[in-house]
Structure formats: structure tokens, C-alpha cells
Amino acid sequence: METCVFKYRAETSPPFFFSLLSILNMGLEGVEPSALIRGFLAECGGYAVVDGGFATELERHGQDLNDPLWSAKCLISSPQLVRRVHLDYLEAGANVIMSASYQATIQGFEAKGLATEEAETLIKRSVDIACEARQIYLQRCAKGCWDFPHGDKTTQRPVLVAASVGSYGAYLADGSEYSGNYGDLVTLETLKDFHRRRVQILASSGADLIAFETIPNKLEAKAYAELLEEENINIPAWFSFNSKDGINVVSGDSIAECAYIADSCDRVVAVGINCTPPRLIHGLILSIKKVTNKPVVIYPNSGETYNAEAKQWEKSEGKTGEDFVSYVGKWRDAGASLFGGCCRTTPNTIRAISRVLFDKASLDN
Ligand SMILES: C[S+](C)CC[C@H](N)C(=O)O
Ligand SMILES: N[C@@H](CCS)C(=O)O
Ligand SMILES: [Zn+2]
Numbered sequence: 001m002e003t004c005v006f007k008y009r010a011e012t013s014p015p016f017f018f019s020l021l022s023i024l025n026m027g028l029e030g031v032e033p034s035a036l037i038r039g040f041l042a043e044c045g046g047y048a049v050v051d052g053g054f055a056t057e058l059e060r061h062g063q064d065l066n067d068p069l070w071s072a073k074c075l076i077s078s079p080q081l082v083r084r085v086h087l088d089y090l091e092a093g094a095n096v097i098m099s100a101s102y103q104a105t106i107q108g109f110e111a112k113g114l115a116t117e118e119a120e121t122l123i124k125r126s127v128d129i130a131c132e133a134r135q136i137y138l139q140r141c142a143k144g145c146w147d148f149p150h151g152d153k154t155t156q157r158p159v160l161v162a163a164s165v166g167s168y169g170a171y172l173a174d175g176s177e178y179s180g181n182y183g184d185l186v187t188l189e190t191l192k193d194f195h196r197r198r199v200q201i202l203a204s205s206g207a208d209l210i211a212f213e214t215i216p217n218k219l220e221a222k223a224y225a226e227l228l229e230e231e232n233i234n235i236p237a238w239f240s241f242n243s244k245d246g247i248n249v250v251s252g253d254s255i256a257e258c259a260y261i262a263d264s265c266d267r268v269v270a271v272g273i274n275c276t277p278p279r280l281i282h283g284l285i286l287s288i289k290k291v292t293n294k295p296v297v298i299y300p301n302s303g304e305t306y307n308a309e310a311k312q313w314e315k316s317e318g319k320t321g322e323d324f325v326s327y328v329g330k331w332r333d334a335g336a337s338l339f340g341g342c343c344r345t346t347p348n349t350i351r352a353i354s355r356v357l358f359d360k361a362s363l364d365n
Contacts, residue, residue, distance in 0.1 A: 050340025175308025
């Protein structure tokens with residue numbers, strides 16, 4: 001199996017690298033898939049830093065994402081900027097960067113007049129760009145151009161490329177990944193058929209794992225879990241849900257039931273929450289921990305609310321400002337292992353998370 005995780009270390013690799021390499025060479029056949037993520041976490045020092053808002057950073061660089069493809073439009077119009085944003089997050093301390101494929105779907109590209117083959121190429125390209133960014137970053141590190149935000153400066157920080165998969169609601173481009181209400185006509189089979197080809201492409205793209213993000217309901221979690229098995233997907237995945245009340249996922253399905261679906265699928269190596277206000281995260285981590293021993297990944301948004309019509313984020317009425325980074329220690333103590341940011345967070349957020357996790361002085365406080 002070809003995977004660019006091999007590039008995360010230089011030639012002078014310690015023994016761990018070789019064990020990881022042999023796990024990956026074997027694919028997931030006969031191997032406990034969680035070995036990859038647990039080995040990776042150990043290599044990172046127990047906790048890993050995930051990147052931050054990807055679309056947010058494209059917007060900060062001047063892109064107008066008011067488009068049905070949202071951030072995926074930049075795969076067509078500004079691939080250089082996509083690479084630059086990945087580099088910004090790597091430079092800020094990310095151990096996991098997510099490809100620009102959240103809203104990159106064959107159906108969405110076809111609606112823009114692209115041929116199926118062009119659409120498939122763009123989806124694969126999203127991972128290639130992330131892998132290129134990693135390679136550039138690691139080469140710069142090897143030359144000593146950049147300091148490491150954490151860890152030993154003589155070793156390279158592990159970096160994984162996760163292929164992002166947004167929900168069916170993301171493709172609809174009407175903000176329905178925040179309601180999870182797809183109507184009665186959308187069945188388990190509809191969702192599996194919708195996602196199947198993209199998941200196949202991403203699984204053989206060279207990504208280290210697939211990040212199923214902003215999952216709004218139980219039905220879509222089940223569709224992903226069944227697809228991973230049916231298609232014999234041989235890279236690991238994480239399932240990340242979103243919530244508006246801190247108790248259920250956005251559709252009203254219970255977070256425990258959703259996390260249980262993820263727990264029951266061997267190919268899922270981490271379970272968590274993204275694009276959810278920071279103040280809700282602590283309780284959700286505790287609920288997830290009750291149903292799974294898999295590592296918990298959390299990457300909340302800024303606490304603002306998405307206006308799907310305007311494709312803009314708005315301050316939430318009556319809510320106090322979310323001091324994101326001040327929560328990190330609490331989330332770590334509640335049992336989370338991977339920490340990043342989602343919409344409206346920036347490389348500065350990720351830099352601050354990295355400091356909280358890896359600056360010994362702040363850990364002891
Ligand atoms: C995570 S949301 C902010 C992504 C954008 C949404 N699917 C839309 O197209 O409006
Ligand atoms: N990876 C996506 C998630 C949106 S909820 C992004 O950061 O743009
Ligand atoms: Zn988000």
C-alpha cells in the first residue's frame with residue numbers, strides 16, 4: 001500500500017518508524033487498526049494537534065466561498081493557496097492536516113459542468129496537495145528553516161494527512177450538516193451510494209486516514225461504517241460528529257448511539273466532535289468516553305453560528321465569547337487525545353493549542 005506517511009520522518013528513523021511502516025505495508029489485514037493511531041499518538045508525545053478551519057483560512061486569504069462547492073472551489077481556482085494554507089497549519093504545529101475535500105464531491109463538480117473523470121482527479125488532487133505541503137514542510141524543517149513549536153528540534157514531528165469527507169448535507173450546500181435533517185426520501189442506501197466513489201478514491205489517494213467530519217446524524221454514521229466494510233477500505237478513519245446542545249448530535253440522535261456505531265467499526269480509530277461550540281465540548285467528551293476506548297478527537301468551531309444563505313458566520317446572540325484555548329486542559333483531562341479547531345479558527349488557534357499541550361510549564365499549571 002502506497003501511503004505518504006512514510007515521508008513523515010527523515011532517513012535516520014528510529015525503530016518506531018519501522019514498526020509503523022510495517023503496519024502500513026500490511027494494510028489493515030490482520031492488524032489491529034488502532035495500532036496506527038496509538039503509535040502515532042505515542043510518537044507525538046501522547047497528544048496530537050489537528051489543523052484548524054480550512055475554509056476560514058482560505059477566506060482570510062481573500063477567497064469568496066459563496067459557492068455550492070464552498071472551499072472545494074479553490075481546488076479548481078487556487079490550488080497554490082490550498083497548499084499554502086496547509087503549510088500555515090503545519091508551521092503552526094499541526095500533526096494532522098486535512099485535505100480540501102470536505103465539499104469536493106463528484107456530484108458537486110458535475111453540477112459545475114466537469115466530467116466525472118475531472119471530478120475524480122480533483123478529489124485525488126486534494127490529497128496530493130496536502131502531501132506536497134507536508135513534504136515541503138518536512139524538507140524545510142530538515143534544513144532548519146523553521147523551529148518546532150513542540151518536541152525535540154533534532155527530530156521531525158510526525159505529520160499525517162487525513163482525507164476529509166464532508167456529509168451529504170455539506171454537498172447540499174444549504175447548511176443541512178447543522179440540522180442533519182435529510183427528509184424521509186434519503187435512506188441508508190442513498191447515503192452509501194452518494195459517498196461510495198469518493199471514499200474509494202480517497203482510500204487509494206495516499207492519505208493516511210479518512211476524516212469523516214461534521215456527521216450530523218446516526219444514519220450517515222451507519223452509512224460510513226457499512227461503506228468502510230463493504231469496500232474493504234484499507235486505511236483507518238475517524239468519525240467526528242457535531243452538536244448544538246452538548247447532549248445529542250445536531251439531528252437530535254444521541255451522541256452515545258452515534259459514538260457506539262463508530263466504536264463498533266474496527267476501521268474507525270478515533271471518535272469525536274468538530275464544528276461545535278467550545279462550551280459544549282467537555283460534556284460531549286465524557287459521553288463519548290462512556291461508549292468507547294478509542295482515542296477522542298475534538299476540533300470545535302469558534303462558537304459562532306453559520307448562516308447558510310449568506311454563507312457567513314454570525315456572532316451567536318447572548319453567548320459570551322469563547323476563549324477556546326483556555327478549555328484545552330479541561331478537554332485533555334476529560335480524556336481527549338487529538339485537539340484542533342474547525343470553522344473560524346486560524347493558525348493562531350492551533351499555535352496556542354500546541355503551546356498548551358506541549359509547553360511543560362503550562363501543563364503543570
Ligand atoms: C461546515 S459548513 C460552514 C460548510 C458550508 C456549507 N456546506 C455550505 O455550503 O453552505
Ligand atoms: N475541514 C473543513 C470542515 C468544515 S466543518 C474545514 O475546515 O473547512
Ligand atoms: Zn467547521
